[in-house]
Amino acid sequence: MRTIYFDVSVPKILLTKLLAPVFSGVFFSPLSPVRYAELPDQPLPGENWVRVKNRLAGICGADMALFFVHAHPKITLAALPGVPRAFMGHELVGEVVETGRGVKDLKTGQRVVLQKYLPCCSMKEIHPPCPHCREGNYTLCENFSEGPAMPANTGAGFGDHFLAHRSQLIRVPDSISDVAAVMLEPASVSLHAVLKSPPARGEKVLVIGAGVIGQNVIQFARVFQPNCAIHVLEKVPFKKELALSMGADLVIEGDPYEAVARHTGGHLYRAPLGNSTIVGGYDRVYDCVGYSATIHDGLRWLKAGGDYVLIGNSLAPVGFDLTPVWQQELRMLGVNAHGSETIGGKKMSSFEAVMDLYARKKIRLDEFVTHRFPIKEYKRAFKTIRGGREKILKAVFEMD
Ligand SMILES: [Zn+2]
Ligand SMILES: [Zn+2]
Known part of the structure; x- marks a missing residue:
């Protein structure tokens, strides 16, 4: 698996922050905590897991903040026990290439988007789930830092493949193109x-x-x-x-x-x-x-x-x-991303609501992707977006 990740190493983060005012190229240098590296392919970590091959992955403000090391060490998120590597890219559309024995409702070749990208009860298989997960508001999960540890090195959108628990993914119908599907998350x-x-x-x-x-x-x-x-x-x-x-x-x-x-x-x-x-x-x-x-x-x-x-x-x-x-x-x-909505008395996930409105032609999703970059040119992508000279609305990485 070749993928981009953020090395959550406090010395590296502090050094980059310290050097940035005098060495603007530090984010593009080997000193940066962001890595594009080959990690060994691993088997699916459980029977309810899926291997996904990325097709497109959108670059979002959160990815920019990680790349340019905006995170402050005293915010609440930094106090939560986390993972040593933060895999980047959560606005994605990919294709299922392998499913665990327990996955009955996804087949290889089907396209999916990533709905849940931070640890929560469903992907940790915690039963019964916490009150927020029970309501479908997984970003507010009380077990974010509790219960079993999540498997390491699962990857995410900025790479060729990633591993996901079935509950993290939503299937994309054929009627939604890749450029529209990559917009479902934002x-x-x-x-x-x-x-x-x-x-x-x-x-x-x-x-x-x-x-x-x-x-x-x-x-x-x-x-x-x-x-x-x-x-x-x-x-x-x-x-x-x-x-x-x-x-x-x-x-x-x-x-x-x-x-x-x-x-x-x-x-x-x-x-x-x-x-x-x-x-x-x-x-x-x-x-x-x-x-x-x-x-x-x-x-x-x-x-x-x-x-x-x-x-x-x-x-x-x-x-x-x-x-x-x-x-x-x-x-x-x-607002912390998305979760559960009640529309016309009916409860559904934010993603389902967006897909429903799109299917009924109430909203547009196809025209937001303005720029495409090959994943191996990720440094150029981040530089171009930050430069602000091009008419960029949504830039995406294309996997090769
Ligand atoms: Zn985002
Ligand atoms: Zn929960």
Whole structure:
């Protein structure tokens, strides 16, 4: 198995972080914790396991954060006992090449996507499962660091093959192309976020950041509430255009505080030291960026009692003024990928909901992949994405 992984070695991580300001090439050098290496092929670790050959794997913000070593050693995730190697690439579509004896509902040649990529009760075969897994919210699993250890060196999307427990995979119907299938994971994140706090009839909502996650938040918000105003904050011209075609009503231009006040009828107050705020504002904000600056401003653009849905995430502590949260009695809602949804009284996984909406032609998934890189040119891929000079929405690795 030839695959890309992140070596979770604190000395290596600290050295890379230390050198980065003076040696920008450190991420592409042998000092980086990211490795593209040949690991010995191993037999399936159990009868309920499957071997998958990757076809496409999307590069996501989380992969970028790993590659450029953004993770801070004091975040909660770093306190959880983990694995010595983090295999990269979770937005993938692959083909089953081997199944264990216990796997009755998958055959070789069938295509699959990876739904559960972090340890949880089902892949650890813990019975009965924890309350969150029982509800289908596997990313909140209480046994993440408990119970039996997960098999080592299973691989993931950025490589030729990987091993997965049957419960981690979802079969892709033939009607979904590879480029659409590779979007099922990020689209599920956006769907999960919108359904945590769906726009109500007549509301005005703001989407901050119109990358892949933001574009999908726009299209799901539109599907679940045709009668609401969806505004978008985004700087990149081609993303603005796409946002409008996905169902946004307008893109905020100019000074964002003035624009928010104008578009929502809120009152703008300006004070010294660049301290501005709005009383009134949007009913909901979907923050698909999650930086200090977007949270700091976004909270001030929210109406009293409004929902702040935090979708963009950071692997390091952020800093922002928390006063609007208590002063305006706001609700901050976090989103950890995807899980279980209830739509029209019916319970289903986020992935199933996305596939159902796609099958009914309510949403689009085919046009997001803009760039393809051969896996062996992964350094060029990461460099190009970070460079920001190309019109990249979703870049994927192609396996050769
Ligand atoms: Zn992702
Ligand atoms: Zn669990």
